[in-house]
Amino acid sequence: MNNIPTTAVVRGACPHDCPDTCALLTTVENGRAVKVQGNPNHAQTDGVLCTKVLRYTERTYHPERLLQPLRRVGPKGAGQFEPVSWDEALDAIAERLKVIAAHDPQAVLPYSYAGTMGLVQSESVAARFFHKLGASLLDRTICASAGAEALTQTLGNKVGTKVEFFAESKLILIWGSNSIGSNLHFWRLAQAAKRDGAKLVCIDPRRTETAEKCHEHIALRPGTDAALALALMHELIVNDWLDQDYIDRYTLGWAGLRERAMQWTPERAAEVCGVPVAQIKQLARDWGTTQPAAIRLNYGMQRVRGGGNAVRAVACLPALTGAWRQRGGGLLLSSSGHFPVRRAALQRPDLLGQQRPRTINMTTIGDSLLQPASPEFGPQIQALLVYNSNPVAIAPESGKVVQGFSREDLFTVVLEHFQTDTADYADFILPATTQLEHWDIHTSYGHTDVLLNRPAIAPVGEARTNTDIFRALAQRMGFTDPCFAESDESLCRSALGDEKDFEVLLANGFASLPLPDAPFAQGGFPTPSGRCEFFSQRLVDQGLDGWPDHLPNYELARPGGHYPLAMISPPARNFLNSSFVNVKSLRDIEAEPILEMHPQDAACRGIVDGDVVKVFNDRGIYHCKARLNQRARLGVVNGLGVWWRKLGLNGTNVNELTSQNLTDLGRAPVFYDCLVEVAVNDSQLTAPTLKEIQHA
Ligand SMILES: Nc1nc2c(c(=O)[nH]1)N[C@H]1C(S)=C(S)[C@@H](COP(=O)(O)OP(=O)(O)OC[C@H]3O[C@@H](n4cnc5c(=O)[nH]c(N)nc54)[C@H](O)[C@@H]3O)O[C@H]1N2
Ligand SMILES: Nc1nc2c(c(=O)[nH]1)N[C@H]1C(S)=C(S)[C@@H](COP(=O)(O)OP(=O)(O)OC[C@H]3O[C@@H](n4cnc5c(=O)[nH]c(N)nc54)[C@H](O)[C@@H]3O)O[C@H]1N2
Ligand code: SF4
Ligand SMILES: [Mo]
Numbered sequence: 184m185n186n187i188p189t190t191a192v193v194r195g196a197c198p199h200d201c202p203d204t205c206a207l208l209t210t211v212e213n214g215r216a217v218k219v220q221g222n223p224n225h226a227q228t229d230g231v232l233c234t235k236v237l238r239y240t241e242r243t244y245h246p247e248r249l250l251q252p253l254r255r256v257g258p259k260g261a262g263q264f265e266p267v268s269w270d271e272a273l274d275a276i277a278e279r280l281k282v283i284a285a286h287d288p289q290a291v292l293p294y295s296y297a298g299t300m301g302l303v304q305s306e307s308v309a310a311r312f313f314h315k316l317g318a319s320l321l322d323r324t325i326c327a328s329a330g331a332e333a334l335t336q337t338l339g340n341k342v343g344t345k346v347e348f349f350a351e352s353k354l355i356l357i358w359g360s361n362s363i364g365s366n367l368h369f370w371r372l373a374q375a376a377k378r379d380g381a382k383l384v385c386i387d388p389r390r391t392e393t394a395e396k397c398h399e400h401i402a403l404r405p406g407t408d409a410a411l412a413l414a415l416m417h418e419l420i421v422n423d424w425l426d427q428d429y430i431d432r433y434t435l436g437w438a439g440l441r442e443r444a445m446q447w448t449p450e451r452a453a454e455v456c457g458v459p460v461a462q463i464k465q466l467a468r469d470w471g472t473t474q475p476a477a478i479r480l481n482y483g484m485q486r487v488r489g490g491g492n493a494v495r496a497v498a499c500l501p502a503l504t505g506a507w508r509q510r511g512g513g514l515l516l517s518s519s520g521h522f523p524v525r526r527a528a529l530q531r532p533d534l535l536g537q538q539r540p541r542t543i544n545m546t547t548i549g550d551s552l553l554q555p556a557s558p559e560f561g562p563q564i565q566a567l568l569v570y571n572s573n574p575v576a577i578a579p580e581s582g583k584v585v586q587g588f589s590r591e592d593l594f595t596v597v598l599e600h601f602q603t604d605t606a607d608y609a610d611f612i613l614p615a616t617t618q619l620e621h622w623d624i625h626t627s628y629g630h631t632d633v634l635l636n637r638p639a640i641a642p643v644g645e646a647r648t649n650t651d652i653f654r655a656l657a658q659r660m661g662f663t664d665p666c667f668a669e670s671d672e673s674l675c676r677s678a679l680g681d682e683k684d685f686e687v688l689l690a691n692g693f694a695s696l697p698l699p700d701a702p703f704a705q706g707g708f709p710t711p712s713g714r715c716e717f718f719s720q721r722l723v724d725q726g727l728d729g730w731p732d733h734l735p736n737y738e739l740a741r742p743g744g745h746y747p748l749a750m751i752s753p754p755a756r757n758f759l760n761s762s763f764v765n766v767k768s769l770r771d772i773e774a775e776p777i778l779e780m781h782p783q784d785a786a787c788r789g790i791v792d793g794d795v796v797k798v799f800n801d802r803g804i805y806h807c808k809a810r811l812n813q814r815a816r817l818g819v820v821n822g823l824g825v826w827w828r829k830l831g832l833n834g835t836n837v838n839e840l841t842s843q844n845l846t847d848l849g850r851a852p853v854f855y856d857c858l859v860e861v862a863v864n865d866s867q868l869t870a871p872t873l874k875e876i877q878h879a
Pocket of ligand 1: 200201202326327358359360361362364365366386387388389391404405406407408481482483484485487751753754755756757758759760855
């Protein structure tokens, strides 16, 4: 296939859902990948990879890698399968889809997210397939849509400071981000700035590795970021630290925002956020008097009810002080809006023709799978095709998700590398290629380079690319449109449009977008008004508040309440969402599923370090091991995610406890807006037990 050399160093791109989008060099000897390294010529990668992807060959040649199609032989969820041929599997799947679609194609639902971020192996041929079929559309909200919507309403798109210029900042706020764990290459730039005298401030309820290494850590309560941002504005106003010229020329709605901010004294915010008044005042002084100053916002702080408003409030701060005037100033949450991706050409929504299918929110998949047919909902979901995602592990309120996936009448197909928690519920599992085995093209949400990924090795076993699988299904469904014959290489070529650029990618493996150093030094925001929109008419038109405000969490701890502890569930450093949990060397580093607790919260519950505990609320029980340390603030517990259920204690993970509530903007999940109680475990545990996990 594709003339892959048997001995070579092949240029590629990391496929994972990580802002760093590293350039890879894969060493191949006699057709086998022996080493994966960072490309030293790519400035953002700088020859460095995280621990997870340094072990990519371990994942690729994992003894449990799926190597042939499988058909279920046991009850749903039991994980019992038998091998079948590709023809048998594809014929049977197409047959079943035809029967369901003949009645109503909306009963078919794709479920996919960012297992690979590649434009081709994610939504290209797959999207064409589901459009042609008229299947339900999927609202892909599971991660970033609250922040994305907020940024779009404020700055106009997912755009911001070019990451390389953070190295020139004199003040960096690392806000809702554990950069060392989840944005390593940004941390290297922050370190460079620090060496040059910059002050680093981390704003995070958890005392992360990153927080420890910053000059200041503001350990606010989860879901109180908008209150903090508004109090900072209050201080900028009363101390006259504003860039009034920038505000007058390049922003919209200042009078209204000013009025709101004046209601948020540092004292009031300190009460809500649970941090000292002096700390808020100092942060405001730093932000108001340091240039260049920049904010690295990440998605951690938008996983609560008011997550969208919080991002809007924070995104106003750079305009207030004119921080955008310098290239080392401003804010970065996501850079993905800078890329001219030709989505319609890749995904072909025109194939829908006259069909106007409903949209199902992936966040509430638990509820949706349990919905009967009704005039409001439409047909019951009867077929689910899952690729690039592991919903049984990562979607909120697992109890409902598992119940939905357990429906014997639901026809489920899972395209995967491994037999994940989700694959256990499949009727057919189809083995997919990894990044070392296929073509793809990548944009990034952390930098502004495009990367090309070439296959380094032939597919392992009988694995096929996602694109090939959907092409083969399209053929069996009788979809004759020539777009189903387009090759992956051609899809890579057309994804961003420019042939000339593609030649550069073929030669180098990466290329930088031509962008100004300080994109908003003189306004020019991609909003309807061209200004930074403190006030958004578009939100008002949707019946929403035009200015950002603090919205308290859905689940707020109250004295004497049933569930008195707030729980957040940020990523464990050596996993990537639920990916890599089955790579033994990485799982060994994480050791076991844990709940970090403040020693005082543990002491009053009789819990000592290392106890097996049950963490519970009305939605479920999660078993894990208590770790008492100062990473947890008082009243907040940290359930590090996201373990595979079947590799976790008693077959549970942290999403047993999270809710299917949605954020204020963007219809996103509220993983970190969750109350729980914790007690020493008193029930008999079934497998796996702690011992089994440690000795696996
Ligand atoms: N190693 C590793 N890297 C990853 C991932 C991973 O799972 N593992 N996930 C990837 C993905 S999918 C994404 S979306 C990105 C970004 O993923 P994020 O979810 O943004 O990941 P983190 O950088 O860990 O940032 C979350 C931080 O926000 C903090 N936090 C929680 N609640 C609040 C709050 O209310 N306010 C504030 N200020 N902070 C809060 C958490 O304690 C945590 O330290 O990272 C990617 N990179
Ligand atoms: N409690 C809690 N839950 C969370 C989060 C949290 O912080 N706390 N984080 C949330 C966030 S930010 C996100 S983004 C979601 C992520 O949720 P998902 O997008 O589901 O991410 P993963 O868990 O990494 O699962 C991706 C799966 O895709 C598979 N895969 C990778 N490449 C390919 C490919 O080329 N082809 C095919 N067919 N499969 C492939 C991998 O093997 C893996 O099993 O989880 C969310 N869930
Ligand atoms: S840091 Fe992120 S982009 Fe780089 S190799 Fe690791 S997961 Fe991939
Ligand atoms: Mo994410």
